Amino acid sequence: MSHHPADLFAALLGAPSLPGARCRGKPHLFDEAAADESDDVVTQRHSQALGLCRLCPALASCETWFDGLPKAKRPPGVVAGRLNPQKAGRPRKTA
Numbered sequence: 001m002s003h004h005p006a007d008l009f010a011a012l013l014g015a016p017s018l019p020g021a022r023c024r025g026k027p028h029l030f031d032e033a034a035a036d037e038s039d040d041v042v043t044q045r046h047s048q049a050l051g052l053c054r055l056c057p058a059l060a061s062c063e064t065w066f067d068g069l070p071k072a073k074r075p076p077g078v079v080a081g082r083l084n085p086q087k088a089g090r091p092r093k094t095a
């Protein structure tokens with residue numbers, strides 16, 4: 001499940017509407033690493049996501065929303081132009 005601010009799930013958690021969000025419909029780029037995903041693939045897609053954030057017209061609003069969240073509630077993966085840490089206890093494959 002995506003925790004991305006422009007997705008429905010996040011909207012239910014109080015994320016702003018973020019008009020023009022470049023992440024909308026692209027959780028496959030922004031989400032945290034999956035357990036069976038290689039580091040190279042994760043690095044490549046997160047790099048693309050960070051590039052979309054840099055061009056996003058909603059970046060300032062997104063940063064304000066993200067910075068207002070308690071650290072424990074901040075979604076992992078790429079959000080607001082930052083790569084946020086994986087949730088503790090989430091297993092990753094070591095290749």
Ligand code: SF4
Nearest residue numbers: 021023053056062080
């Ligand atoms: S700054 Fe990034 S995470 Fe935030 S709305 Fe824009 S694309 Fe999505």
